[in-house]
Amino acid sequence: MKEVIMFTAQNCSSCKKAKNFLFQNKIQFEQKDINVDAEARAELERRNIRGVPTFRIGKDFVTGFNPTKILKLIDHRVIECKKCSTKIRVPVNKGHIEIKCPKCVHEFNIDTQI
Ligand SMILES: [Zn+2]
Numbered sequence: 001m002k003e004v005i006m007f008t009a010q011n012c013s014s015c016k017k018a019k020n021f022l023f024q025n026k027i028q029f030e031q032k033d034i035n036v037d038a039e040a041r042a043e044l045e046r047r048n049i050r051g052v053p054t055f056r057i058g059k060d061f062v063t064g065f066n067p068t069k070i071l072k073l074i075d076h077r078v079i080e081c082k083k084c085s086t087k088i089r090v091p092v093n094k095g096h097i098e099i100k101c102p103k104c105v106h107e108f109n110i111d112t113q114i
Pocket residue numbers: 081082083084085086101102103104105106
């Protein structure tokens with residue numbers, strides 16, 4: 001499954017919107033604030049990207065909060081184990097699959113179609 005990084009900056013209102021969107025859609029992501037993270041800033045500069053939010057989804061970059069593009073590129077959702085509420089990352093559009101909770105080893109079926 002692809003790693004999702006969101007590049008943000010302080011006082012960026014679209015970043016806040018984008019963050020809520022990612023939570024609502026149960027997407028697991030890591031946040032990098034370019035105001036404090038020099039390495040993250042350099043990563044965007046190397047690619048001539050000037051705006052935030054910018055998303056790195058696997059190898060693809062999306063600049064600006066573009067929900068349609070983001071959802072198209074993301075290949076996972078986060079679900080909760082029905083027994084112990086551990087968050088588990090699962091693939092999307094793989095039909096019905098069996099999940100085993102890494103914590104309590106509870107097994108259950110989920111529909112990954114979205
Ligand atoms: Zn569990």
